[in-house]
Amino acid sequence: MLYRLPESERVCSGICICRLMGFSTINFEESYDVTEDKINYRITRELNTITLTLLNVKTLILPQGSITVHDYKTGDYREMNICAILTEDNPDFSINLEKIINPNEFCVISILSKKYYCPLFSQQTII
Numbered sequence: 001m002l003y004r005l006p007e008s009e010r011v012c013s014g015i016c017i018c019r020l021m022g023f024s025t026i027n028f029e030e031s032y033d034v035t036e037d038k039i040n041y042r043i044t045r046e047l048n049t050i051t052l053t054l055l056n057v058k059t060l061i062l063p064q065g066s067i068t069v070h071d072y073k074t075g076d077y078r079e080m081n082i083c084a085i086l087t088e089d090n091p092d093f094s095i096n097l098e099k100i101i102n103p104n105e106f107c108v109i110s111i112l113s114k115k116y117y118c119p120l121f122s123q124q125t126i127i
Contacts (some may be wrong), residue, residue, distance in 0.1 A: 023108060023117040026050065036112045041086070043111070048097040048120055050109065054086040061085050062093065066110045069101050080107070 026032070031044040033055065040055035054060050067080040080100055084093040097120055101107050106119040 023115045025117045028121055034111075034114065036114065039112065041111070043109075043116060045118075049094055050097065050116075050118055051092060051094045052084070052086060052111070054088070054091040057088045059085060059087050060111070062109075062111065067095070067100075067107055068110075069105050069107045071105050073104055 024032070026043060026045040028045060028047065031042055033040065033042050038056075039058045039060050041060055042051075042053040042055055044051045044053070052060070052062070062082075062084040064081060064083040065079045067082050068077050069080060070077040082095070082100075086093055095109070097107060097118060101120060103120055106117060109116045109118060
């Protein structure tokens, strides 16, 4: 499903602006441990793969619609048909950004009350 945001609500591509809008930014080779509502998880970035790891025995549900893809140029966005349930037996879930977004897009991953801004990184950006 494709949506178009009004001009006043379009998301800027700048990392600083995204932080001001309440998004956390996951940079290359960074990992964050998060505790919220007694659920502990880690979110890790390796080049263009985002991995969620459940760190306790609770269950973390990533419902359909919790990953949205936004176009820098047009302001359009779409919900991805991706969902996951992380449990003690299945604690990891990975998302390959190159398979779901183009260079002119970024995705926002909503986990509980937190939102993570995830642009694509090119090899040139990393080196």
